[in-house]
Amino acid sequence: MPTMKRAARLALGATAGVALALSGTVPASAGTWELKHSHQKICVQAGYNHSTYLIAAVVGRWSTTIQMGMKNLPPGATHESAPIPPGSNYTDPEDGSTTINGWIFLTFPPSSAKVYESRLTASDGTRTESIPVTISVKEWC
Numbered sequence: 001m002p003t004m005k006r007a008a009r010l011a012l013g014a015t016a017g018v019a020l021a022l023s024g025t026v027p028a029s030a031g032t033w034e035l036k037h038s039h040q041k042i043c044v045q046a047g048y049n050h051s052t053y054l055i056a057a058v059v060g061r062w063s064t065t066i067q068m069g070m071k072n073l074p075p076g077a078t079h080e081s082a083p084i085p086p087g088s089n090y091t092d093p094e095d096g097s098t099t100i101n102g103w104i105f106l107t108f109p110p111s112s113a114k115v116y117e118s119r120l121t122a123s124d125g126t127r128t129e130s131i132p133v134t135i136s137v138k139e140w141c
Contacts, residue, residue: 033060035122035129036091036098042106042133043141044074046113054120054133056102061088064124068102071119074135076109084122113137 036057044050058066068081081104091098104120114137119130 033062040133042135044137050108054104055100057098069121080105
């Protein structure tokens with residue numbers, strides 16, 4: 001009889017453990033989106049102010065706002081972007097096109113010639129992804 005009770009308790013404990021593991025909730029923003037990779041390049045003429053923009057595509061599904069940004073910009077450069085509200089975006093299976101939903105506007109002050117390896121970022125507050133952006137400041141573009 002004690003063996004039966006022990007076996008029943010073990011079975012009940014195992015069942016409860018499996019139920020807890022399967023019922024665990026995943027954070028709303030977890031791993032359902034990605035920043036589509038595309039290495040972008042910008043050329044800025046040395047010694048002049050310059051304004052431009054970058055585009056990006058966040059694909060998948062997300063339930064929290066995704067913020068776009070930039071890292072490792074040249075000194076004095078600024079960026080501004082609009083948040084991507086909760087939603088979804090998928091690549092068209094027929095033609096492979098993807099809707100652009102991320103825009104980053106950039107301004108560069110006059111500077112001397114140099115190449116900068118920057119990163120375009122997307123973050124939902126839990127996860128951050130980035131893609132490379134090469135910024136070339138040259139005498140002539």
